[in-house]
Amino acid sequence: MGASTVRAPLTRGVFSIYCSYPRLKSNPLYFSVSLASSVQQVRRAAAASMSYDKQLAAAKKAAFLAARLCQKVQKALLQSDIQSKSDKSPVTVADYGSQALVSFILEKEFPSMPFSLVAEEDSEDLRREETRGTLVRIKELVNDTLASNGMNDISPLSEEDVLDAIDRGKSEGGPHGQHWVLDPIDGTKGFMRGDQYAIALALLDEGKVVLGVLACPNLPLTSVTSYDRHNSQDKVGCLYFAQLGAGTFMQSIDGSPPRKVHVSATTNPEGALFFESFEAAHSSHDLSSLIVKKMGVKTPPVRMDSQAKYGALSRGDGEIYLRFPREGYREKIWDHAAGYMVVAEAGGIVTDAAGNPLNFSRGRYLDLDTGIIVTNQKLMPALSKAVVESLKERASSLQS
Numbered sequence: 001m002g003a004s005t006v007r008a009p010l011t012r013g014v015f016s017i018y019c020s021y022p023r024l025k026s027n028p029l030y031f032s033v034s035l036a037s038s039v040q041q042v043r044r045a046a047a048a049s050m051s052y053d054k055q056l057a058a059a060k061k062a063a064f065l066a067a068r069l070c071q072k073v074q075k076a077l078l079q080s081d082i083q084s085k086s087d088k089s090p091v092t093v094a095d096y097g098s099q100a101l102v103s104f105i106l107e108k109e110f111p112s113m114p115f116s117l118v119a120e121e122d123s124e125d126l127r128r129e130e131t132r133g134t135l136v137r138i139k140e141l142v143n144d145t146l147a148s149n150g151m152n153d154i155s156p157l158s159e160e161d162v163l164d165a166i167d168r169g170k171s172e173g174g175p176h177g178q179h180w181v182l183d184p185i186d187g188t189k190g191f192m193r194g195d196q197y198a199i200a201l202a203l204l205d206e207g208k209v210v211l212g213v214l215a216c217p218n219l220p221l222t223s224v225t226s227y228d229r230h231n232s233q234d235k236v237g238c239l240y241f242a243q244l245g246a247g248t249f250m251q252s253i254d255g256s257p258p259r260k261v262h263v264s265a266t267t268n269p270e271g272a273l274f275f276e277s278f279e280a281a282h283s284s285h286d287l288s289s290l291i292v293k294k295m296g297v298k299t300p301p302v303r304m305d306s307q308a309k310y311g312a313l314s315r316g317d318g319e320i321y322l323r324f325p326r327e328g329y330r331e332k333i334w335d336h337a338a339g340y341m342v343v344a345e346a347g348g349i350v351t352d353a354a355g356n357p358l359n360f361s362r363g364r365y366l367d368l369d370t371g372i373i374v375t376n377q378k379l380m381p382a383l384s385k386a387v388v389e390s391l392k393e394r395a396s397s398l399q400s
């Protein structure tokens, strides 16, 4: 099957062990565990009925500003804007600038609340003398973005302010309290290629994702399948947002009225379209191909960088998203929290390869089984079956 890729148009394109053991129940430890468990259940119930309108408004504002900063950098990306992290993955001034901006805005919006941010970047490499020029460039990008988007009342950030804002992202997250979760640029390689990327921001409350915002500056406003980059009527730049129990909405980053979106209602796998990572190193294209073949999917994959895949699926551009990283790779919560929320509130299902729900309460990592699969309610049984069979086949072929 040939793959199609979605390119950017402008450049190129409980702890409730319910314990029925009487011995354990008479243990004082049981009572404290039971009490802790009840407190947690009450907090979770409260979270489920809460409105996060203020947090959502702040998250949209922060993601919008970050998108503006990233757009400016992507338009004229310089070689000096790119650095290599200790794990050899690339990071750009836009990744740092986006994280500093989002961190700064969120903390400013909620001054009386404890602030916790779990985010991808840290400032260690920027604190070295030889990267001083890069730090100055990031500071200017942040201050210019604030000033040119009507926030002139804010005093410009210093270099130290920028470093501090980035380092607020070092929280470990976890099952208690509220934590913002941020990928300042998801799909940095796509961003560098001039293709798809996303600013992905979510809020965890008592271990559950309660809101998600995805800014996808290069995602077509209509559909990735009908988009024609030579047609000037076909615009790009989508902002998705979702709040627990309130559905998923999409608007243009430039500010069109939001519209509610829903995942595709397709029940026939033959007509289904599937998404996977652009980078083969991030997800096994061979395994995805085996899985969809078993389901009877006829269309080639749409390969796209970043959580823009979750956004496209949430509005029905395609039906299936498969992600199978190499063994041992640990998925980070910021690579999925916002996208998960956008798809779940649009009626889709996101699980690991064994069908377990994703657990965002374990800290910075997801620690899930094998991979991530996403589709609508109707197609999930067929997809799960094909995944189980394909994983078995792959395991036996590796043994022989």
Ligand SMILES: Nc1ncnc2c1ncn2[C@@H]1O[C@H](COP(=O)(O)OS(=O)(=O)O)[C@@H](OP(=O)(O)O)[C@H]1O
Pocket: 089, 120, 183, 185, 186, 187, 188, 189, 190, 276, 277, 278, 279, 281, 282, 283, 304, 305, 306, 307, 325, 326, 329, 332, 335
């Ligand atoms: N080896 C490996 N395996 C799996 N995943 C990896 C791997 N390395 C990186 N990453 C993470 O993938 C994020 C990019 O998202 P995608 O894989 O969906 O996009 S892409 O097509 O690969 O660009 C990417 O997000 P960013 O780092 O924000 O770009 C990484 O978190």
Ligand SMILES: [Mg+2]
Pocket: 095, 120, 183, 184, 185, 186, 187, 188
């Ligand atoms: Mg990133």
